[in-house]
Amino acid sequence: MATVISVTSGKGGVGKTTTSAAFSTGLALRGYKTVVIDFDVGLRNLDLIMGCERRVVFDFVNVINGDAALNQALIKDKRVENLYIFPTSQTKDKDALNREGVGRVLEELKQQFDYIVCDSPAGIEQGAVNALYHADHAIVVTNPEVSSVRDSDRIIGILQSKSRRAEKGEAPVKEHLLLTRYDPERVERGEMMTVQDVQEILAVPLLGVIPESEAVLRASNIGTPVILDRESNAGQAYEDAVSRFLGETREIRFLKPEKKGLFSKLFGTGR
Amino acid sequence: MSIAGPALQGALVTVMVVKVSDDWRSALPDFLAGHIGRNPTFFQNAPVVLEVGEARGCATRDDFRQLKELVRGHGLMPIGIQGGSELQRRAALESELPSFPAAGRREAAPRTAEAAPAPAQAKKVDPAEAEQRAATAGRTRVVTQPVRSGSQVYAQGGDLIVMAAVSPGAEVIADGHVHIYGALRGRAIAGASGDTEARIFTHSLEAELICIAGNYLVSDSIDPQYLKRPVQISLAEDRLIISEN
Numbered sequence A: 001m002a003t004v005i006s007v008t009s010g011k012g013g014v015g016k017t018t019t020s021a022a023f024s025t026g027l028a029l030r031g032y033k034t035v036v037i038d039f040d041v042g043l044r045n046l047d048l049i050m051g052c053e054r055r056v057v058f059d060f061v062n063v064i065n066g067d068a069a070l071n072q073a074l075i076k077d078k079r080v081e082n083l084y085i086f087p088t089s090q091t092k093d094k095d096a097l098n099r100e101g102v103g104r105v106l107e108e109l110k111q112q113f114d115y116i117v118c119d120s121p122a123g124i125e126q127g128a129v130n131a132l133y134h135a136d137h138a139i140v141v142t143n144p145e146v147s148s149v150r151d152s153d154r155i156i157g158i159l160q161s162k163s164r165r166a167e168k169g170e171a172p173v174k175e176h177l178l179l180t181r182y183d184p185e186r187v188e189r190g191e192m193m194t195v196q197d198v199q200e201i202l203a204v205p206l207l208g209v210i211p212e213s214e215a216v217l218r219a220s221n222i223g224t225p226v227i228l229d230r231e232s233n234a235g236q237a238y239e240d241a242v243s244r245f246l247g248e249t250r251e252i253r254f255l256k257p258e259k260k261g262l263f264s265k266l267f268g269t270g271r
Numbered sequence B: 001m002s003i004a005g006p007a008l009q010g011a012l013v014t015v016m017v018v019k020v021s022d023d024w025r026s027a028l029p030d031f032l033a034g035h036i037g038r039n040p041t042f043f044q045n046a047p048v049v050l051e052v053g054e055a056r057g058c059a060t061r062d063d064f065r066q067l068k069e070l071v072r073g074h075g076l077m078p079i080g081i082q083g084g085s086e087l088q089r090r091a092a093l094e095s096e097l098p099s100f101p102a103a104g105r106r107e108a109a110p111r112t113a114e115a116a117p118a119p120a121q122a123k124k125v126d127p128a129e130a131e132q133r134a135a136t137a138g139r140t141r142v143v144t145q146p147v148r149s150g151s152q153v154y155a156q157g158g159d160l161i162v163m164a165a166v167s168p169g170a171e172v173i174a175d176g177h178v179h180i181y182g183a184l185r186g187r188a189i190a191g192a193s194g195d196t197e198a199r200i201f202t203h204s205l206e207a208e209l210i211c212i213a214g215n216y217l218v219s220d221s222i223d224p225q226y227l228k229r230p231v232q233i234s235l236a237e238d239r240l241i242i243s244e245n
Helices: A018-028 A046-050 A060-065 A097-113 A126-133 A148-161 A162-168 A184-188 A197-200 A214-222 A232-244 A262-267 B024-036 B061-073 B086-093 B127-136
Strands: A001-009 A034-036 A084-085 A115-119 A137-142 A176-180 A206-211 B016-017 B047-051 B077-082 B141-145 B152-155 B160-162 B171-174 B180-183 B189-190 B200-205 B209-212 B215-220 B232-236 B241-242
Touching: A001 A018, A001 A126, A018 A034, A018 A046, A018 A084, A018 A115, A018 A137, A018 A176, A018 A214, A018 A232, A034 A046, A034 A097, A046 A084, A046 A214, A060 A097, A097 A115, A097 A126, A115 A126, A126 A148, A137 A148, A137 A197, A148 A162, A148 A176, A148 A197, A162 B215, A176 A197, A184 B077, A206 A232, A214 A232, B047 B061, B061 B077, B061 B086, B077 B086, B141 B152, B152 B160, B160 B171, B171 B180, B180 B189, B189 B200, B200 B209, B209 B232, B215 B241
Parallel strands: A001 A115, A001 A137, A034 A084, A034 A115, A137 A176, A176 A206, B016 B047, B047 B077, B141 B160, B152 B171, B160 B180, B171 B189, B180 B200, B189 B209
Antiparallel strands: B200 B232, B209 B215, B232 B241
């Protein structure tokens, strides 16, 4: 029976799709059969970040409307065994997904997969609620910045009241905090919130800290999840996060500014 | 600071209560005539609440109409009833006599599923949950999880205890006291139905707004020396007083 992980945030642009791509890839690399679903109807990005935008034939909306079978819409990832992408429609909007249809599709997916990662759109309305409704786990993606923290708090409240588990009175969704775009130098200068600052306000267990990294933009440009860039700090931090999710103990890295040697200062680092 | 312009506020008022006995049809006229006769100006148009707990014979619409006319006929102004049964309350309402709770406390909502507030959204109100909510109104409500931004918790008829932080953008409200064993970063409203004795307690005052019985202070207006301190907030002569615990 599959585990559903919703990647959500409230705030837009904090790294949900980057995280969904990296996390699902990480799970698949560990041998788990994983599907990552784009819930952002009309503003779909997951297919771009996963590098499969030229192979999209059928999508989530088609399957819900009965125009296509689930297996016709699923796209098998070319790089990683066990990984599938379920894209959504770019021409419709969020009202095209209804709770009942989403439920049916997820039930079907649960028969085939170990992990189902739901990439949520920004916001707190129907689109985001659809993406978190079936969650067993939620990764709350947050930037160390006041607006993002406020919005994450809001989405956590919604998780606790509007998820299926909340409505049915089952064990609550397990919440995990993922701090993204963390810049140790700015934290040291006092410009950016620390991990402790964010945790004090949100009071959610920390899954990981992903440092600000140029590798993220490079990865999305070439359509490769950043976790596959083994040299980058961000890629390694996502790897750590997946390990922690699976129960391993990993120390939180990349919290301190890197000490740049003379060589690095002259020729730049591969951050 | 009081709210300017029209407002809906709670208040405590003192009013006379006329205890209506079971033999009211025969006994009440003489009783009222006697009392009022001694001091007619004092009683002229005085508002009174009718205590009908013992007047079991007064239970129909006609009964209450007659009772109201009788009392009115002696110069008093009946404004409502007290202590009545469910049946009496319904009958009295038809003569425009609402029910007052005993001793200034909000009465628990009637234990029927129909009485559950119908939410505007499509969320179904589970009748068992509504009944349980009605049954616990008036007792202290305890919340053990952080109150998240956008959430609102209302302890009707009683106190509220929050065992974690209240986030910015969240509201914690009680008719009685509000106790927060954590940081108060949102809004806290005590004495929501007008109890001026209600207080707010918190381990760390970082509130967006604090309010007791309609008198409020926003974050900007809170004396900075109390910020992030453990405090209690009370009301004295329409002003909020903050003191460190």
